Amino acid sequence: MNKGRLIVLSAPSGCGKGTMLEQILKDESFFCSISATTRAPRENEIDGKNYYFISREEFRKLIAENGVLEYAEYCGNYYGTPLKPVNEMLENGKNVILEIEVKGAMKVKKLRPDTLMIFILPPSVAELRRRLNKRGTESAEVIEARVAEAASEIKIASQYDYVIVNDALEVAVNDFKAIIKAESMKTEFAGELIDEVIKNA
Ligand code: 5GP
Numbered sequence: 001m002n003k004g005r006l007i008v009l010s011a012p013s014g015c016g017k018g019t020m021l022e023q024i025l026k027d028e029s030f031f032c033s034i035s036a037t038t039r040a041p042r043e044n045e046i047d048g049k050n051y052y053f054i055s056r057e058e059f060r061k062l063i064a065e066n067g068v069l070e071y072a073e074y075c076g077n078y079y080g081t082p083l084k085p086v087n088e089m090l091e092n093g094k095n096v097i098l099e100i101e102v103k104g105a106m107k108v109k110k111l112r113p114d115t116l117m118i119f120i121l122p123p124s125v126a127e128l129r130r131r132l133n134k135r136g137t138e139s140a141e142v143i144e145a146r147v148a149e150a151a152s153e154i155k156i157a158s159q160y161d162y163v164i165v166n167d168a169l170e171v172a173v174n175d176f177k178a179i180i181k182a183e184s185m186k187t188e189f190a191g192e193l194i195d196e197v198i199k200n201a
Pocket residue numbers: 010011012013035036039070071072074079080081082099100101102103104105
């Protein structure tokens with residue numbers, strides 16, 4: 001069986017990444033890694049589904065045991081990617097999506113250079129602020145911190161392989177699928193296919 005592809009999907013908070021992922025994950029060839037975080041759960045979030053919500057002490061233990069592929073601090077909380085499920089799912093042929101911020105993303109790129117790096121852009125920073133206010137899950141102070149973080153994250157977008165603007169959801173999801181399709185046709189992944197065609201000449 002072919003191994004799956006590791007995909008990093010980064011987007012500033014409020015870019016509509018969650019809704020995009022819901023659509024993408026309808027395709028069972030994708031698996032989204034569940035991160036561990038020290039952030040408190042939002043009202044609608046479920047432990048083990050959205051995140052593993054753990055204490056700072058538990059997080060430190062996870063790092064000490066080499067249990068994370070990467071981790072980073074974001075707006076005062078720790079977030080990390082549990083290593084084991086990622087490796088297992090890749091072995092099972094799934095395309096594994098890491099929905100992570102830019103610092104962690106850059107670490108993954110260094111550790112595993114064949115990772116497909118995709119950045120989701122909001123149509124504008126003003127629109128991002130509007131979406132965060134509309135979501136209403138954070139205080140005004142946290143929203144401003146997230147908008148500031150977003151502005152600095154967007155500057156790093158050029159280090160990714162692809163950018164997608166999430167203005168209209170359906171278009172953004174189709175753009176994502178187009179990238180995956182084009183990537184799957186790259187010659188570096190077509191060794192077996194080429195051999196097969198030659199064999200039957
Ligand atoms: P939120 O608090 O809005 O759920 O997430 C805040 C930021 O942390 C988002 O940019 C999200 O992509 C990022 N994030 C979530 N999980 C991880 C992780 O495991 N590692 C890193 N580096 N960032 C993460």
